[in-house]
Structures are given as structure tokens and as C-alpha cells.
Amino acid sequence: MTAALEASLARIDRLDPELCAFTEVWHEEARVRAAAASRLPLAGLPFAVKGRAGIRSYAARRLIAAGGVPVGATSVPGPGTPWQTWGQGTHGRTVNPWRPDRTPGGSSAGSAVAVAAGMVELATGGDGAGSVRIPAAWCGVFGLRTSAGLLPSPDRTGLATAGVLASSAERAEAYLRHVTDGYVPQPARLPVPAVYSPDLGFASVTPEVADVTRRAVGRLVAAGAVRLVPDPCELLDPAEAWFAVRAGRPTPSTERLRTANDRTLDALFARAPLLLAPVAPTPPHGHEGPGNVYSTALTWPFNLSGHPAASVPAGFTSDGCPAGLQLVTGRGTDAALLGMACAVEDALGRTPLSRAACGSPP
Template identity: 35%
Template sequence: MLSAGAIAAGVRAGELSPLAVVEEAVDAARRLDSVLHFLEELDAGTALRLAREVDPAGLLAGVPFLVKARTPPESPILERLLAAGAIPIGTATRARPGPGSQTYGWNGREYTRNPWDVKRSPGGSTAGGAAAVAAGVVPLATGGDSGGSLRIPASFCGLVGFKGTYGRVPRAVGRGLGGLTTAGVIGANLGDVMLATSVVSGPHRLDPTALPHWPVPILAEGPWRVAYLPTLSQYAADPAVDQLIRNRLSVVDVIDVPLKLLPTDDAWQVLSALDAGRGVAAADVQRARAVRDHNHTALADLFNVVDALVTPTTLTVAHGYDQYDENIIVGDPCWAFNVTGHPAVSVPVGLLDGLPVGAQVVTPYGDDATALAVAKRLLVELPRPGIVA
């Protein structure tokens, strides 16, 4: 599958048929879903109809994509992708509702598998979308990130997962009381993710307090000063993951700067309950707010010295497709930046025993462009996985 940018450019130039592109994606989805189990539902009829009707002038004209299951149909992200000419071919798996780790996908019968190794999970909760993008079925998939749901699968599958500053992409439910979730996309190409994020950004009638429209930035070249932390808590990264990322950091200037964040586990649970409309004691809310305020200040002090903070996105490579409970802390580096709302992007930085390793780049609140610029410097182009369209 071509990149989203290349597809749209080809459609605009009359060199590509949107119908042919979508037919290819639908065919690939049918063939590979029996192995990877990434689909909740394939809607070929609607996809082919939209392909015949697409306006070739759209910024994403003819680009097939998958929608994360249980995404409200009125979501601004869907409305704006459709308006730009992108074509949904169906819905992709996510984890089952409920507590516990969300780093897997489930279609009601089978676990979603990772194209790099079908014994492994693609991560989650944007599981099916990540598996399909990594396999080359579609160049983009939608998701939401409350605790790493875009970044964790990006790390496991060797993709780009971008959680913009809180409010970067409007949501159908508007601004949550807890302020954890940012809608977004996952893609195989950094430029595609930036373009799609720009297309869907800006206030919407359902979320008028979303941040202003975000034009696609021209990424600066650096040089970049970064702080690197292999962990943000008591949970250590796999030494081999840590070493691979340290080796990749030779392309930037690493500065040793202390950072002391308060643990975010309890605060995240309280804020998640607020977002879900569940009752929370006032004292718990105050404690969560104190954690958020302390960590905001600590990060502001850090970013007075460096341009970005880099961490492993996940503490290990992809775990077994059904081993999420045993690996509940694998996405521990992600949670803190949902609590604070900072921009964070995961990009692949290499392979470990044939499985992707992702590095997470975090920058000051609102400075999404620097996060992406540093991520571009760190990004390593990976070979294709074992299963591809």
C-alpha cells in the first residue's frame, strides 16, 4: 500500500483510481483478516460507493482507512476525514470493555495478531488499526489515546503513533472532566500522520473548546537537546530495549537532567473515572490535581533545559497476543503524559530479535511540532514485517 500522501497526490493528478485503491485495500483486508483478526466489521459496499463518488481535490482523496471500533459515527475525526476524501473500509478491533490491561485486540472470537509475529499482540487499544497498517492493508487508522492507546500499538508494530497536546483533535463527547483522551491517527508514515492530524484538528460544534486548527508544520532540523529516561517509575525497561534506544540517541545531544515526577497511577484512575462520569470523592480529585500540577511544573523545568524528553514507549517488545494481564505495566511510560496532556509521539527506532522497538518523544505543552521533529530525527525505517498485503 502506498502512503496516504502518495495516494491522494496520485488521485488528484488523475494517475490513480480511488476505486482501484479501495478495491485493493478491501481485498487485502479480506485475505489477511483470517490470519491477523484485525477487523470487527468490513463495509466493502459503503467503501466502494464512496470511492466512486470521491472528490479528487480532497487532501486525502481516495485514501482508505480503518475506524476504531465503537467510535461514535458523529465523531469530528470521521466527519473531517470523510470531507477530505478519505474512505473508511470498516471498523478495527480493540480490547474488550472493562478494567485491566488494554494492550490487545479482540474480534469476539479471536485475538488480534501482530504482522511481525502472529504469536504476539499488536498492542492496544488501537489493536486492529495498528495490525492492518503494519500489514499494509491501509495507510492510516483512527484511534484515541487515554493511556497510550495510539503509542503502545505503534511501538509494538513499528508505526507512528501521535498523541497531540490535549484537545488537538476534537471529540464527539467534547472536553472530558478528567482530560485524559486525545483522538488521533496511527500510520506507517510520519508525514501521513501529520497531514491527517492537521485535517481533523480545530474546534468543532461538538467540541468547541478544542485547540485551534493545526497547520502541517515545517519540521526544524535541530540540533536537538534531549533528556533520556529509561523509566518514569519503579518499572524498568528491558535492558536490551534501553540499550537499543540509547544507541539511536547518538543522532541528538543527550543531556543529563534530573526529573522527578509523582506517580500517576492513582491520579489516572481518578481522572478516568471523571471522564467516564463515575462518582469520585472530592479528596481524590484534589490529590489527582496535585499530581498533575506537580508534574506540569517538573516538566516545565525540564523543558527549560532541553528541547524534548525521550523514553521507551513500551518497556518491552510486543508480548504474547493473550498475555496482556501478565504485562500490564508494559505501557507505563505513556500514562504520565495523558495526565499532563503533553504532546507525545512514538516512532520505531530499530528491531530487537525481529520485533519493533519504539521511542517516545515528549515536548512542552502545545509544541507538537518539536516532538515530531525530534521523532523524525530518531525514526528508523524498518523492513516490512512477516505478513504484508
């Protein structure tokens, strides 16, 4: 993997001044680690960590123990920008590698950009409201938010769990295999019975995003990857409940809302093992912010419920930006979700590296 490491470092040096995905790059430390990792399972696989504290995370420590080599810390939103979804890298504001006037999403902004630009194949992330799935969707890569409780999390509210951004669902298996104990692959049995919800019953989704995800689901059905179960998914808008839990001040009203959604999801997964929906209700917005539309509308229901959820590239909107298809399965079924994601990805095809990575002006 020494050649892979050098290629990774060279791409970072070449592309990061424009994309601003990293806050730190550890050239010499990575080379030392790689020299000692050749006989370990990951054999020196380069990966990135989310934020400066990411190197101390449980997932990063497990990947390093398995022979992974951290190459640097990726950007997250800067101080004083709690609701901005762009990161702040060493060279400036992190940009979407498909369109630099658009955000890459956040807060795992730099991790998504690093993968989309081919700087690394794997990067750690964290997801408390959609912070893995949204940047994965907007940068055209695979993203997985793990089940609540699967991995240690510093978030006392229980909303945020560890996650991974990867060049493919197949590549993400290296993450689950080495950060969890007793991982057993679970290839999907096709077609997978699935419920498709274009809006989860409450969200306002732009027509272009709705069309991309609808067509992606149609391709999955035509390919025999999924079999749609004609059942609606009608959740209540969880925004009030999410804010109450994040603030540590749940009320009887917000707890009733949360319980109602949990019951709806429990009933749904008793009928079908897979829920499909858009990841974000809009394409990537400009760097000035999303306005009055919450990018998290379709992701934070599952931070509240604790389900594992993934983003698989679904296609592109007319502005040249990727959109993601969200896959959700029952609590604790992360290996099964990854198996289904691999099948979905095989049917839809993988998104190529971003234009910036392929040499077009970023």
C-alpha cells in the same frame, strides 16, 4: 486513489482472517465514497477507524470531508476485558503481525495491526493511557497522541485524546493537516536539543527494551538529528493519580503528585524542546496478559500532563518484536512534534511491513 482503495480492500480480505484487525469492512460504501472524492485534497486515501463508533468521531468526519475513504472499523478489546490489550476482530482475537503469540497492544489494537500489515496507511486511534503509542510501538508503526484540548474528545476526565497510527510520521501529516484548523508544518531545525530518560525516574524497564532505545538515541546523536542535553527527567510514579482521575475521585495527595510532575515537565521543556524515552517498559507480552507489569508506566504520565507524545519505531528485541521510542514536546506543539518525528524517522529508517504482510506465515 481508486487503485489504492482496491489494493487496500484486497489486502484486508487476504490478511484479516489471520490477523483479525477489523470488526467490519465496508467494501461498497468505500467504493461509493472513493468515486466522489477524487477532486478533494485526500483524493480517496483509504483509512481505518478505531472501533465501530470511530466513524462518528470528529477526526473521521474531518478526514472524510477532505476526501479520505474509511474502509472499516478496527478491533478493540472485547467485553469484559478492560485491561487486556488485544482486540477482538470479526474472525477472532487480534494478533501481533510480527509474532501471533504476542499481543499487538491496545486499545487501538486493530488500527496498529492494519497499518503494520499494509492494509491501510492511516488509522484513527484514541489514547487515554497509551492506547495509541503502545500498539504503535509493539507493531512497528508511527503513533501520535495529540495534545489535550487540540481536538474534541468524549472523555470527560481529560485523559484521552484523539490520535493517529500511520505507516510513517510523514504520512501522519495528512491527519494533522486535515483534522486541525490552521495547521502549519514545522520542520525540525537539527540537531534538536533533547533530554533522554531511560525510565522517567521511576519505571522498571527490561534490559532488552532499554538497550534498543538507548542504541536508537545513540544513532540519532551520531546522525546529527538530536543533541543530548545532560539533564535528568525525574518524575514521580503517576499510577495513583491516573487511577484517581479516571475514577473521578482525585485526592489532595494525587493532585500534589500531578502538580509536582507538571512542574518537572514544565522546567524540562523550558530547557529543551524534546524528551525521549521508551514507549513501553517491556516487549509485547502474550495474550494471557501482562502480569503485574503495567505496559502504560511510561505513557500515562503524559495523559495526565496533557502533552502531545509520539511513538517512532526504534528497532527490534531479540524475540523479533518491535520496540518504540517515545517523543514528547510541550503542550500544544503537535506540529513541531511531527516535524521532529519526521527527522527522527529519517535518521533511524522506517520499519518494513510485518512478516505477515510480506507473505511469511502470521
